[in-house]
Amino acid sequence: MGCLIGALTLGVAACGSDDDKEEGGGSGGAAAGEISGSKLTIYSSLPEQGASGPQTKAIENGAKIALQQVGGKVGKYTIDYKPLDDSIASSGAADEGKAAQNARKAVQDKTTITYLGEYNSGISKVTIPILNKAGIPQISPANTYVGLTTDEPGSETGEPDKYYPTKKRTYARVVPKDTIQGAALAAAAKEDGCKAVTIWNSKTTYSAGLARNVEMSLKDLGISVDDNEGIDPKAPNYRSLAAKIKSDCFIFTGEIESNGIQALKDGASAGSVQFLYGGDGVVLKDTADPKKGLPANIASKFKGTIATLDPEAFNEDGKKFFADYEKAYNETTPDPYAIYGYESMALALDAIKRAGEPVSRQKVVDAVLSTKGRDSVLGTYDIDENGDTTLTDYGLYKIENGELVFDKVLKAKAN
Structure with a gap:
């Protein structure tokens, strides 16, 4: 997923020379050596406030269930889970400075063994280097931006190497990257018979990158791209932009917290638009809720991609997760x-x-990056040398009666 990222240079400046001292010395010899004692700490850093708050709560709840299922222990070690908030109250948005503080907190804790985060890809641009210097394994439950792990299409110059100052990888993610999601969205448009597409993105790291991936995939499939427009998330509406749309299909690659509902509503208002699509930044329960998200007349046009498949198709582990989640929450x-x-x-x-x-920490990094044939609630996957999952299936969802409903599996290939 993407992020509400302002000036990245400001975020990096907030983690300047003073922070370098903290990163190098706060963890002592634990960065590469053994962690003494029998207590380990796993931190998470996610936006607990604002539009992404419900997703964060779901992620934290899911993490707690996984820890409960092992009795809060691995071998002789008791695992302490500490969720941190990377958002600020004034806007509710994820904040680079707040996330940098979270990462430094984890670095300074000698018991830190893993860091779960970030939710926003642009925020991970800030925290990956901090944690990398300390050798702390980082696993994201949501990042899909290509440039965090590879220089494949959709990335920017210098990525991903600039995020790994030690020249060693410490980051992994459990969701497929946007070369896959872009191809999945394009495949959905192709299946619906789209002839031309207008794309809006929110100018964030995630959204702009996904938009580039979608555009390339659409063109590979012979579908015309009329426009790929970056919108202002703070604008009250996008009616003037919508008036220019002549395409029969509209795709929004932004986030719900980037005024995504308004963007979808206004994009759908164009008289030519027959089909409406969104990436995983808007395939959320709040989008489907007519009181918070799309009204029924627009919801009927909407389809979106997310790397979660039909709950009925999950293996026994997956079914147990859903049963445990219902019981707990x-x-x-x-x-x-x-x-x-x-x-x-x-x-x-x-x-x-x-x-x-x-x-x-190094042993855990090595274990994460050497994951092979893991039978999980998401399916069987490897983690490759870049930190990417080998899972490639995306679920296509639609909205019925104010609820997200699984439609089909999209087996997409990266553009």
């Missing part, structure tokens, strides 16, 4: 991000177990 259909939170924590715990005793 009285929700029969949790937000799609809940299962990502679960798997992020489950992967971390599995890596700690495989690292053996005595445990060290």
Whole structure:
């Protein structure tokens, strides 16, 4: 997923020379060596406030279930889970400076063994280097931006190497990157018979990158792209932009917190638009809720991609997760991000177990990046040398009666 990212240089400046001292010395010898004692800490850093708050709560709840299922222990180690908020009250948005503080907090804690985050890809641009210097394994439950792990289409110059100052990888994610999601959105448009598409993005790291991936995939399929427009998330509406749309299909690659509902409403208002699509930044319960999201007349046009498949198709582990989640939180259909939170924590715990005793951060990094044939609630996958999952299936969702409803599996290939 993407992020509300302002000037990245300001975020980096907030983690300047003073922080370098903290990153190098706060963790002592634990960065590469063994962690003494029998207590380990796993931090998460996610936006608990604002429009992304419900997704964060679902991720945190999912992580807690994974930890509860192992009794809060791996071998001799008791695992303490500490969720941190990377958003600020004034806007409710994820904030680079706040996330940098969270990362430094984890660095300064000698018991830190893993860091779950971020939710926003642009925020991970700030925290990956801080954690990388300290050798702390980082697992994201939501990041899809290509440039965090590879220089494939959709990335920017210098990515991803500039995020890894040690020249060693410490970051992984449990969701497929946007070369896959872009192809999935294009495949959905192709299946619906789209002839021309207008794309709006929110100018964030995630959204602009996904928009580039979607555009390339559409053109590969012979579908015309009339426009790829960056919108102002703070604008009251986008009616003047919508008046220019002549396409029969409209795709929004932005986030719900980037005024996504208004963008979808205004994009759908163009008389030529027959089909409406969104990426995983808006495939959320709030989007489907007519009181908070899309009214019924627009919702009927909407389809969106997210790497969560039909709950009925999950294996026994997946079914147990949904049963445990309902029992713990009285929700029969949790937000799609809940299962990502679960798997992020489950992967971390599995890596700690495989690292053996005595445990060290480097051993856990090595275990995460050598994950092969993991049978998980998301399906069987590897983590490759870049930190990417080998999962490629995306779910296509539609809205019926104010609820997100699974439509079909999209088996997309990266552009």
